[in-house]
Amino acid sequence: MAEIYLDNAATTPPSAPVIDAVHHALATAWGNPSSVHTKGLEAERVVTEARQRLAAALRARPDEIVFTSGGTEANALAVKGAARARAGRYRHIVTGMTEHPSVFNACEALEEEGFSVTYLPVDEAGRVSPEAVLDALRDDTGLVTLMWVNNETGALHPVADIAAAVKRARPDVWLHVDAVQALGKVPVRLDQVPVDLLTVSGHKIHGPKGIGALFVRSGVRVKPLFGAGTQEKGLRSGTENVPGIAGFGAALAETMTRMDQAAARMRALKELLWERISEAAPFALRNGPADPELTAPHILSVSFPGLKGEVLVHALAQRGVYVSTGSACSSRRRTGARVLKAMGLDDRRADGTLRLSLSAATTEEDVTEAAARIAAVAHELREFAVF
């Protein structure tokens, strides 16, 4: 029985060029980029090249890229770092109710520090509207932080419209966007979208774990989370994760060159996946925007009301299909339903939700076979459903 991996929003398998790049950085370019000798220079070149590649991918400048340990750290650096940097004048933050836990937790921590935070509701499709953001702005609002693509539902927020609207109304408000699920899936063009801070991560695009980056627009000053070293312009002290950065660079080289094609393919396969599931298991319900243009191409959220998402996941794993419940980050903490409930889903539907996520490597055969196994499992488990 062939294994089918449809949990690419949790992490993606590293590609061969990524593995090679990591290996090269460990075996050959193992120097410390801060060392002044040849070994240091060799490692520094690896870092510089990856930085240029990421800057090019985002249409930003290399000196606007800060490498971090991943998306979570980049989000924390952006949200806490920006809030603390302008705490004198700005005490208010605007965010969404369906943000990733790393942003959500950072906002909660800031509330304890005395900031006030507005958590914007989402519509049934899971999206925040530009009007809602504008309505929430106060005189002391210093930061708006929103995600580009929701990690649980694939909902695509109108980031370009929000950014334009916010900057028109209040050019002094900084905008942070968590683009972890967007990179490589939807165009992220910082020359056209006026965001100030933007988070990306390596392992969602077939790179290694433990590497991410924060784009910090030139002129924006955030406070580092720790340390006072010299690396990454003082924003991220500590010896650079050279193997991680090298792998991230290799992943970008692959992903960004064929993004449009890959995204179109993923979207078609996602629609096929939903079509097949809903034919074979008519009791399944799709979450998120009905209009495919309002969702990311790679994430499909499906509910089987009355079934337990966790049981479905285990049953599918027994049949070689790897998927997640609502969100892999939170499914163990029982807070998984925060996002789905914000969209108005009841408990029964939220608890029975699977997140199916594709990558550029997903094939049509994967999708049709997975749909068949998912429907079969859902039928079998209906006997043990809670009604």
Place this chain on the structure above:
Amino acid sequence: MERLLLVRYGEIGLKGRNRHVFEEKLADNMRAALADIEGAKVNREYGRIFVRLEDEGRTGEALERLQRVFGIVAVNPALRVPLDLEAIREAAAMLVRAEGDPPRTFRVSARRAYKRFPHTSQELNHLVGAYVLRHVPHLTVQLTDPDVTVTVEVREHAAYVYADQVDGPGGLPVGASSRALLLLSGGIDSPVAGWMAMKRGIELHAVHYHSPPFTSERSKQKVIDLCRVLARWSPAPVPLHVVHFTEVQKEIHRHVPQELGITVMRRFMLRIGERLARRLDAMALVTGESVGQVASQTLESMAAINAVTNMPILRPLVGFDKHEIIQRAQRIHTYDISILPYEDCCTIFVPERPATRPSLAAVEAAERAMAVEELVQQALENVETLHVEPAPAYVGA
């Protein structure tokens, strides 16, 4: 003069004619515990057990291992010297000087087991004490609660002098009693029950009822991890038998009124456990039950559950309060694993309101709709056995 570890054991000294069997078992278990400390030798001599280490730098490590060998009451790092007063005195002074925290007060506690030695216990206290006072500066004698007590044991072949003691776990050497099968869930109680059974010398096997997809791979891994901790107290890997329990759970869900589900489930666990135990030559089942903790643990419930078997069921926690169980679990380092939030099969099929006083008649009636024997057989054909090696222990664990 020779350095060695003098091992004291309590209860097994009382076992009459079987004594040497027990001592040999204890020595074997100690050898197993010290197996990867190169050059460690365990010998029974003159009715004692001694450990000699080639590399004295590994004494701390050896002591830490011996603290997890059931049957050991205490271990003393000792000096063995010839039956000669000067040698005894010199050894005593050496030990006091070697104390990490320089003691200010001390006393000598001599025991002359070999009556032909020319000095009585009383005389030895004075003779050795006076010598230590003369040769170690800043020291005074204090008979009650001194910083250090130097013990001198005079025996026929040699004298032993020691100042330090490390407590062992007590109990009986594992394997001295027969074998039993522990029903191991992922919870807090059952690992503690297993530990207490081992403490009484029982050779432990464990059985876990696994119900995929209703329970996760991680909940099974959790049980393996608990077994790895228990195995630290065992001279051999602990066999863990994983029974595939899904069919039974499904059939219960189909045929049994919700409020009796847990009672019937426990009855199946005992039925399967008993058969498995017989297959393994185990004499008893061990469970983590304690009276009245949850609905399934009232005496009425226990009676209805217990009715399926004649095999003795050991419930070592029966007299414990929950906080006592938790304390013990923390001490043996199973607690942090037990509280991980993966569901085991006791929590996923739990009805809203389980019967607290299920009648045997009602339970038996409910089971009539099920192919009990067939289900038990089927489960027994589907057992995966793992031989679980001990988890690495940090010093002090």
